Amino acid sequence: MAKSSYVALYSLSNFLAASSHKLYSGRSILMDYYSIPESIEQQILPTPDLSITALTSFLLPPQHGSNTRPVKHDSDSLFQYFSKDSPTVLAELGLTIQLRNLPTPEGTVIQQLLALKNQAHLAGFQSVRYDHLWCTEETRGSSSTSDDLLFPLWTITFWSRVADVKQVAVRSGTETYLNNQSFGWLRRLGEDLQEHGSTLVTAVHLGELSNMPHWASLAVQKRTVSFGDSFGNKMPEKLHNACSWWLRQHHTGDFTEAKVTFHTLPITTQLDSHSCGILADNTLDHLISGGQHPLLGPSPSDIIAQRLQRFLSVARHIIAQLESSAKNVPNHLSDLPDPENAETTPLAPAEANNDSGSDSEVNFPISIILIRPQHQPASEPEPTPPQVAPAPPTHPLKPAPARQTSITSFWAIATPDKKKEADESKFQRIKENYKVLAAKSKEHEHKKASRIRELA
Incomplete structure (x- = not known):
């Protein structure tokens, strides 16, 4: 091979080496520019x-x-x-x-x-x-x-x-959520929101989310979340992320388009430390009724009146449940438990406390209301069933009137005569025992006074 050929080959070799070095250096520089320190x-x-x-x-x-x-x-x-x-x-x-x-x-x-x-x-x-x-x-x-x-x-x-x-x-956690049976109720709830257009309304306690004993209102519909805080605070980040994650698990389309929208619910401003629960309930009532139930005013009298109204609503609900249970009492006294040997669990009232944190100590489960859209399909009216006279009672219980107005009157109706007699007998024994103890105490005081006089 001629010398000129060797020189040309050597030059080409150096050129390729230099070019590759420049290319490598360019990539390194590019990586440096786009690499986070x-x-x-x-x-x-x-x-x-x-x-x-x-x-x-x-x-x-x-x-x-x-x-x-x-x-x-x-x-x-x-x-x-x-x-x-x-x-x-x-x-x-x-x-x-x-x-x-x-x-x-x-x-x-x-x-x-x-x-x-x-x-x-x-x-x-x-x-x-x-x-x-x-x-x-x-x-x-x-x-x-x-x-x-x-x-x-x-x-x-x-x-x-x-x-x-x-x-x-x-x-993260999607597989566990979709397969674990303990999350079945939550999956069904999410499916109901997406498939039936239902709206979830509830009050959420922020104690573990913001280190603050406080109630707030929450409403969820498809991929829209509405949050109301009577102190004017924004939704805690943990609750925000949890709602977004949960709703995206039930999105059927492209995951990148599963955008969750967040809104603020109108709510009365809280001016004390203990009205958060009643204000959150009022906001949800205002939302459910479509504005027919107005928001409360900030004055204490309005809030107290609403609290009493809610108490009456809860009391009526309990009475209705008790009246419904009274229809299923046993037909024979032999089926009733012996009141003398029956186990009872006393109910202690909650301690009075004006602190908002006392709300979290009440042993009531958080209520979740699922509102489905109202559909009124055309249908023929159902025939009125024939009126049948009620059968006479087969057990010695007083017949229940058409409407009861107090829990006390209900218990008087639903309690068997046998239990009344047992209660009267028990009261009589307590009364006799009290007389005996009083006599012994009087005798002891008399002896004590006599002893003092002797020593004097």
Whole structure:
């Protein structure tokens, strides 16, 4: 081979080596520009070994436009996110605070920005701006200055990582929820909301969510959650995340479009420390009635009157249940338990306390009301059944009147004569025993007085 050929081959070899080195160096530089510094990554993103519980509670920035459908942007509008100026000089602490609080773009926008990152780097872009927030009240409220802050190119990587973490957090526990029998009632409730258009209304206690003994109102319909707090507080983050996670498990379409909307329920402002429960109930009553039941005024007299009304409603409900149970009493006295040997459980009244926390000590289960839409299908009226005279009672119980007005009168009707006689006999024995004890006490006092006189 000629010497010139060796020289040409050697030159080509060096050129290829240099080209490959430049290509490798370019990729390394590109990776450096889009790689999150380790010291900052530890502060703004959860570690891979974090538990699911800690992962769901890790503070991540919200997503901008999370309540709207994803919108696809063109290349021109996407390049508005990039800038050829250098990133704004910020201290590491200030940078992490901004990244953890400023809302990220929509998921579709993040994916499109990732696809453009190589082209943007070759075009000379050096930084990224939050174009989706620029010149909005949201930016001015989140930043200490109205200037156009420019962030490093790796901010796009951070946005992508945040979206991935949120997907993992939402999907975590899904298999357990769908397969565990203990969550069956909750699954059926979620299916009812989605399939039948029902509305779930309830009062939720915030003790374990915000370290505050306080009741608030909650209403859920499909993918809309409404929350009302008489102190004007926002929904606790844990409750917010739990509602979002639960409703997304029952979304039948594209998971990325399972957006949950949150609203604020109108509620009377609380001016004391113990009216949260009655105000939460009033808000739900106002919602269910479509506004026919007005919201309470803030005066104590209005709240006290409403509390008494609710007490009467609960009392009437209990009386109705007792009256219904009275229809199923045994037909023979032999079927009744012996009142002398029957086990009884006394009911102690709750201690009076004006603290809002006392509400949480009352042993009443939280009531969940499921309201289904009213359907009135056309149907023929049912025939009126023939009137049949009631059969005479076969047991020595007084017949129940048409309507009872007190629990005391009900017990007088439902108690057998045998129990009345036993109670009277027991009272007579107690009375006789009291007379004996009184006589013995009087005799003891007489002897004691005589002894004192003798010693004197």
